[in-house]
Amino acid sequence: MDFDPKRDYPLGTERPDLVLTPGGLPLADVTMDSLRAGRIDAAEIRATPTTLLRQAEVARAAGREPLAASLERAAELAAVPDDLLLAVYSALRPRRATAAQLDEWAAQLESHGADQTAGFVREAADVYAERGLLADA
Secondary structure, eight states, rough: OOOOOOTTTTTTHHOGGGGTTTTBBBBBOOOHHHHTTTSGGGGGSSSOOHHHHHHHHHHHHOOOOOHHHHHHHHHHHTSHHHHHHHHHHTSSSTTTOOOHHHHHHHHHHHHHOOHHHHHHHHHHHHHHHHTOOOOOO
């Protein structure tokens, strides 16, 4: 059965077959008992890019374009390692990074498929330059 963003919302109840963990486990296997018993770990309790993109389709079908765009950005970030996200977040604080360093962070994000977020980092570098918020080289 094909996914229909209008008919299949909410995914967890209407189409749980489409909701998988990052390791491919079905939603039904994600329980507190499974977590306590060690059958799954915390990494399995994360949204996948596929699920987030389906949620974006649902939002778009409901006419909620800003929410759909946010979910699409979340989908690209779901595949980025946590340590990279934290490093980029820290680098974006005023006077923490040079323009060249922010460009390098953007390139690293692109290497993980996070092109929209990389664009935001480059845009931030331009704004920081205009406002004198970049670190000294």
